[in-house]
Amino acid sequence: MVEWECPTKPREASGLDPEAVHLRMDPGSRSKMVPPEDSPYEDSWAGDESVGSGGIGEVRETTHPDFSVGDIVVGRLRWADYDVLTDDDDLEEVDLDSAPIRSKLHVLGHTGRVAYVGMTEIADLQEGETVVVSSAAGSVGSIASQIARIYDCRVIGIAGADDKIDYLVNELGIDEGINYKATDDIQSELAEICPNSVDVYYDNVGGEISDAVMNEMNTHGRIVQCGRIALINAEGGDRPTGPRHEGLYIKKRLRREGFVVDDHEELYPEAESKLEEWYTNDQLHHRETIVEGLENTPDAFIGLFEGDDIGKTLVEVSKPPGERND
Amino acid sequence: MVEWECPTKPREASGLDPEAVHLRMDPGSRSKMVPPEDSPYEDSWAGDESVGSGGIGEVRETTHPDFSVGDIVVGRLRWADYDVLTDDDDLEEVDLDSAPIRSKLHVLGHTGRVAYVGMTEIADLQEGETVVVSSAAGSVGSIASQIARIYDCRVIGIAGADDKIDYLVNELGIDEGINYKATDDIQSELAEICPNSVDVYYDNVGGEISDAVMNEMNTHGRIVQCGRIALINAEGGDRPTGPRHEGLYIKKRLRREGFVVDDHEELYPEAESKLEEWYTNDQLHHRETIVEGLENTPDAFIGLFEGDDIGKTLVEVSKPPGERND
Known part of the structure; x- marks a missing residue:
């Protein structure tokens, strides 16, 4: 109601x-x-x-x-x-x-800027890396996934419906998709798909999906905390709990960083120019x-x-x- | 046994x-x-x-x-x-x-290098910031705390005994100490001591002490995951749980980074030269x-x-x- x-x-x-x-x-x-x-x-x-x-x-x-x-x-x-x-x-x-x-x-506005700043500035994405995006069929997620694909990365999208996975793989050209609602063990699926582990995790959801990805991060992996849609409605009450990752941060030398795109206005001209170029060249769909x-x-x-x-x-x-x- | x-x-x-x-x-x-x-x-x-x-x-x-x-x-x-x-x-x-x-x-070897690399390279410590160090009377912690003091930062050390707090404040010149065993509410104590919140948290312990500090981090705060002594013996079994911080990372634009000093050998000459200078000048005690x-x-x-x-x-x-x- x-x-x-x-x-x-x-x-x-x-x-x-x-x-x-x-x-x-x-x-x-x-x-x-x-x-x-x-x-x-x-x-x-x-x-x-x-x-x-x-x-x-x-x-x-x-x-x-x-x-x-x-x-x-x-x-x-x-x-x-x-x-x-x-x-x-x-x-x-x-x-x-x-x-x-x-x-x-x-794609040519706020959403595109969020994906661009998160992938390039916060994740410091490098060509050829393995990238996982959660909520990958969503607005920011689908642009973030495509930016990683444009960077010649291996891109795995996590989403919650088969039609979303189909969209990611067959329309956007993402390498692999995981329907988290159709598996009991996201981590094992990821381990199979990513034998070289995950260099960049672009996280839009938080919670258990993110725990699974954390366990498959590569040494010097970066986690971009862009959203936490799985948790956002729980805020204000008792904070949800989950496994502690302190040991993983050290073992894998991980870096997690949250961001709000408004802090990065100096990157907007570059973001807009790149996004428009990719959109015009038919490399970026939405x-x-x-x-x-x-x-x-x-x-x-x-x-x-x-x-x-x-x-x-x-x-x-x-x-x-x-x-x-x- | x-x-x-x-x-x-x-x-x-x-x-x-x-x-x-x-x-x-x-x-x-x-x-x-x-x-x-x-x-x-x-x-x-x-x-x-x-x-x-x-x-x-x-x-x-x-x-x-x-x-x-x-x-x-x-x-x-x-x-x-x-x-x-x-x-x-x-x-x-x-x-x-x-x-x-x-x-x-x-101080002039491995321990000093860990503290130096963590504070300068990973935390990117800036003069005048507010810094919290956990396990502050320990080997790495006491050097990290003194480096922050040398950077003219406001330094709060967390330790588990009154003689340690006394050592930090009266011998090492750290601004404030919190004996976590003598308080029920580390976060409230921190909030009182740090009205401007915490810019850098040099974390040697993980667990509940770190949760308390996380809640008092300032915008664009950095958490250096140097150790996790509170959790290390639990590894191998079920991972301990704690509150999820995904929302905090975004709200406060936080960055957490784990490191192992061996990855930063290129900084050793600089670290050794600085540590020796401070030690010789009586600015660094151990x-x-x-x-x-x-x-x-x-x-x-x-x-x-x-x-x-x-x-x-x-x-x-x-x-x-x-x-x-x-």
Whole structure:
């Protein structure tokens, strides 16, 4: 049972008033739905402000010199049919000619940057390494997996459904997939698939899947803690327990590092340039799961934690330009 | 009940035959007393070879061109009253004039290098940071704590006895000490002592003490996994469990890294030069716990895990030159 009321009133009067077209659903937003002191993000939603996330909108009214009515913009929008923004909100006009506009909400936007920074800067990925990605058919996971493939790495994706494994192997060209729901022993499967162990683990889930991968890490392996979707709903209560890995860190000289992409803005130009190059060269694919109607936003968000979707889940609040019947 | 027989036969005929003077007791040796596949070290002792560790010896017989009878050498020696070494064994002659010879077994030797590499290379310690060291009165811990003090950091040492805290604060000049056996709530004590949180945690113990420190880490904090003395005897059986920290890694952008100093030989000249400079300038102190008699080696080793000692525990197999009555 979800209680959520679509807000319909602007936050305050302002000069830029975009109508929402698409809203991006991110599991990381769950971490903002907590008291500020428990959130990794500065813009926690503990107050009575409405929830928001990345979105695409069309400018309806504006007195801002950089924008005109009809501009398509991408930035942080409320989960609402429109928002009222100020100069401080970081809005960017979308070039409709360069790529499908929704790509700015995933592969050519925030999601792509997360995968790029995590794989290149945090993991320090090297060509030819063995890489495991958890939640590999998800939005960040599928881009992270493909970046590793572009680096000529051997890539193993972990996901929770056969259609996801099929997508990873047959559409994205990932080397191997493990359906964790169809095995009792992820570690043994990994050991068989990766006789040379795992150099980089791009972790989006945490919990027992990650324990299994930890046990198969190679010497000097790196674990990128990008998400912990298996644990995120347990936070605030007693913290879940698991096996201690202190000995493994020493034995294998492992490095685990958590990151939030906002800390790495200096890498955005490089990330965007690389992602656009790969996307244009057809080396990087991305699937969308579109949920129609603002009123379905809470269900779309909760679905992220139930493993429903492949690729990026977007809520379509209204049809984008070019897909309208009017 | 310890079963251990002092070996008295040489391993094989060779050209260099030193008599042991001192043997260094390292908790890390525990990790070699396991099957090779479970050891972080290449020279695991799963076979029937006798146990060894760093030691100081006096050359009794030699056909090696670089050594003469009577030379004092430091290197890896068996836990025995003499050893027979080959060209492959990495022995170094000790300069008796430069420092007390036993310092080559700790502050100016392996122990000092471990602390130096862990603090500078792995932690990337910066001046003025807040640093916590566990097992801070131990051999590596006390040097790591003093290096942080030399870097003008605020240093908090965790140890298990009031005399150790007294040693840390009043002899070594560490800012604060926490006796973990005298508190029910290490985390609250830390929070009070470190209102700005912990930038670097130099971890020698693992387990519950480390959980407490993890919860007080600052954004972009680094955890150096140097040892895990609280857990090391549990390895091989079911791995101990503890709270999962995946969420903390992201929220605080933490980095944890395990290391084995042997991987960083390129830093040894720098480490030795710095350690010798600090030692000569009286900025670096080190206490020894001397256990007399080869037959007491097993008890001396086991004592490491019972928190008996301050500083480096050495077994004195025979008196060193200068301390002999003959």
